Amino acid sequence: MLNGLKDKVNGILDKLKGKHLTKDYVENVLREVRLALLEADVHYKVAGKFIESVKTNIIGSKILESLTPYQQIIDLVYKEFVLLMGEEAILLEPPKDTLHIWEIVGLQGSGKTTQSAKLAKFYKDKGYKVLLASLDVYRPAAIEQLRILANNNELDFFEDKEKKPVKLAKKARQYSEKNSYDLLILDTAGRLHIDKEMMKEVENVKAAVKANEIILVVDSMVGQDAANIAKEFNEKLNITGSILTKFDSDTRGGAALSVKYISQAPILFIGIGEKIKDIEVFYPDRMAQRILNMGDVLTLIDKAKEHYDEDKAKEQLDKLLKAQFDFNDYLDQLKQLQKMGSLESLIDMIPGFSQYKKQLGNQIPNEKDIRHIEAMILSMTKDERSHPELVNYSRRKRIAKGSGNSINEVNKFMKNFERTKKMMKKGKMKNMFKNMNLPF
Numbered sequence: 001m002l003n004g005l006k007d008k009v010n011g012i013l014d015k016l017k018g019k020h021l022t023k024d025y026v027e028n029v030l031r032e033v034r035l036a037l038l039e040a041d042v043h044y045k046v047a048g049k050f051i052e053s054v055k056t057n058i059i060g061s062k063i064l065e066s067l068t069p070y071q072q073i074i075d076l077v078y079k080e081f082v083l084l085m086g087e088e089a090i091l092l093e094p095p096k097d098t099l100h101i102w103e104i105v106g107l108q109g110s111g112k113t114t115q116s117a118k119l120a121k122f123y124k125d126k127g128y129k130v131l132l133a134s135l136d137v138y139r140p141a142a143i144e145q146l147r148i149l150a151n152n153n154e155l156d157f158f159e160d161k162e163k164k165p166v167k168l169a170k171k172a173r174q175y176s177e178k179n180s181y182d183l184l185i186l187d188t189a190g191r192l193h194i195d196k197e198m199m200k201e202v203e204n205v206k207a208a209v210k211a212n213e214i215i216l217v218v219d220s221m222v223g224q225d226a227a228n229i230a231k232e233f234n235e236k237l238n239i240t241g242s243i244l245t246k247f248d249s250d251t252r253g254g255a256a257l258s259v260k261y262i263s264q265a266p267i268l269f270i271g272i273g274e275k276i277k278d279i280e281v282f283y284p285d286r287m288a289q290r291i292l293n294m295g296d297v298l299t300l301i302d303k304a305k306e307h308y309d310e311d312k313a314k315e316q317l318d319k320l321l322k323a324q325f326d327f328n329d330y331l332d333q334l335k336q337l338q339k340m341g342s343l344e345s346l347i348d349m350i351p352g353f354s355q356y357k358k359q360l361g362n363q364i365p366n367e368k369d370i371r372h373i374e375a376m377i378l379s380m381t382k383d384e385r386s387h388p389e390l391v392n393y394s395r396r397k398r399i400a401k402g403s404g405n406s407i408n409e410v411n412k413f414m415k416n417f418e419r420t421k422k423m424m425k426k427g428k429m430k431n432m433f434k435n436m437n438l439p440f
């Protein structure tokens with residue numbers, strides 16, 4: 001996610017490190033940052049405004065004469081990124097005593113139907129009574145898609161034979177009122193390109209049901225187009241928020257940096273996969289931290305809270321810090337980490353760690369490695385698992401055979417295990433964990 005932009009921007013800003021900075025030099029560097037933004041599909045107006053603001057702030061202050069110009073410039077750039085993406089996270093939390101109607105709009109394939117279901121689940125889990133309705137009457141398969149998503153996830157779905165979107169929306173509204181729903185989510189039909197008919201239809205629906213929120217779904221992979229899509233939809237519909245989807249793919253980030261500025265409506269969520277749970281509240285500050293390699297500790301903490309068994313984690317962290325941990329702990333750790341997502345994406349979120357990622361290279365175990373490691377640990381005796389130092393050459397040979405790995409693989413794993421332990425002892429990790437203020 002955003003890797004290209006991240007590497008480029010950080011590479012360029014590194015040029016400011018430990019140097020005496022002149023105005024000309026800084027301006028040159030900022031020009032390069034602007035190009036990097038354009039390459040990442042940031043809209044040209046947005047990129048221009050961004051650089052102007054940073055420049056004005058640098059020149060209008062005493063940063064260049066200060067002792068720590070680099071840090072201060074990074075701080076300015078960070079703040080500007082946050083501003084661009086919306087300053088604060090906005091979590092819609094309408095009161096539960098009256099019906100609220102959200103109309104989900106966007107181009108075909110942007111992810112409207114999927115996000116409608118994700119939103120329904122997200123808000124149902126928050127205690128809302130939510131109803132889903134599909135207004136995509138043109139493609140029976142589209143209605144079916146939402147029905148299936150609803151059925152599979154125990155979400156309420158509005159059924160009706162009506163074939164006119166506006167009438168259907170009104171019926172869904174009446175039904176929601178009668179059955180005291182808190183939230184009605186209307187999934188609309190999209191077109192491959194913006195056209196008048198589609199706009200008219202979503203406008204009519206908006207007026208007919210008095211939708212409270214008009215939420216634009218934008219595929220973050222569309223690059224430069226994201227800004228135009230946001231502009232067009234906003235001019236016609238006055239969107240109240242947006243969701244950027246497919247953030248899990250190799251998006252260049254331009255959408256995240258442009259859509260808010262162009263539409264002036266907040267980015268509410270990002271879609272990070274095809275599954276029902278793959279939606280996250282959008283935090284401008286966390287995104288800016290990710291771009292600037294400041295890590296994303298807060299998201300990591302959220303993930304940890306969600307998936308970690310807190311007591312177990314506390315106990316393990318204690319052991320980890322004392323460098324006493326054995327193979328049993330290691331196996332537990334691996335299993336818990338697996339639940340949180342790929343190790344690589346987790347490492348991305350730890351401040352200062354992504355720079356070690358290249359160094360760590362293939363030392364970061366992937367899913368397959370983890371399965372192998374698990375097999376190796378499971379092939380150890382109880383004694384060996386709690387006393388790693390017992391695992392000598394002949395034992396390694398036995399473990400290799402038992403787990404279906406080569407002796408080389410076992411050796412490599414043992415080496416990594418020892419290295420991790422050593423790293424813990426040196427206290428490097430200890431400080432890092434302390435600074436992170438983890439909840440466990």
Ligand SMILES: Nc1nc2c(ncn2[C@@H]2O[C@H](COP(=O)(O)OP(=O)(O)O)[C@@H](O)[C@H]2O)c(=O)[nH]1
Nearest residue numbers: 108109110111112113114245246271272273274
């Ligand atoms: N990788 C990924 N795929 C997504 C995401 N959201 C939706 N999709 C996929 O994108 C495709 C189009 O989604 P759909 O909801 O049908 O789009 P719609 O035409 O706007 O309703 C489907 O294959 C979805 O599974 C996301 O956040 N990440």
Ligand SMILES: [Mg+2]
Nearest residue numbers: 112113136142
């Ligand atoms: Mg759809």
